[in-house]
Amino acid sequence: MAGTEAASSGRHAIASIYRSHHGWLLNLLSRKLGNMECAADLAHDTFARLIHAGDAASLREPRAYLTTVSTNLTADYFRRQALERAYLEALACLPEPSVPSPEDRALILESLTAISCALDRLPARVRDIFLLSQVDGLPYRDIADEMGITVNMVQKAMAKAYVQCCRVLQR
Template structure:
């Protein structure tokens, strides 16, 4: 008689069963899925997922027809994946409608706008502080040259020069040429 408990025998039997199932049927399942799907990477992922399901079984040694069981499991995984993609698509469509209804831009538009803002920030970073501030006060806050002059404690003609130099700088940065 053996000196180890019954649980160890069950664990050894389970491991032996799982190893045999994997080594005997993994290549077959992956090939079968590759023929069905036409994509070896997707087939490999799905075969792996099917074997994960087998690992989760309480008694894998009770599987009578391993290939039928694996094919059924993989088929159910395919159905689950199709359902998930359908739900994700419906969710994304609902989000797009929600953005439209709320008058909000969609995520792609937001991404493009953020990229443009990053480019603008880099462009403005190349300006002297006072010129950048005058440009932003004019363009973003809508202040007049006189209002900007009062805030920056300079003359309106200096503000005009700041904004002109900022516009030239932006044009040159964007187009790589002198605007004149």
């Protein structure tokens, strides 16, 4: 019964937080995003994270928690938007026969978003090494010199980044 009581307490805590703070969060996100539909989606995602975390009953400052989670989700949203804009701009520069189908574009955007999120989860130095190699095209020796580390450390960081990207793309 103790597990049932805890689950019930958690549901009541979430319902209470939702009733007390949903409107406030929706207004906050609406001001940040300038779009009520996106704000509603991110507010929903914020509360979904709260439910998934499973510790709503122990929150002493729900608004601080909701602000942190919604800020992170907003950053992800803007990052996805920037990726999509950059991708669409790159597509616009391609000759017509090279333009991928709408289905392929959706898959590519989904993959780019997943890789971006995967890179965000890496330690900053590993991410920087990966970007210097893959975006800037620097050889490992130049990366090592620029960062003041060994080529072996660059190789290990790249392996870690590749593993993270592969995990995301296999889902």
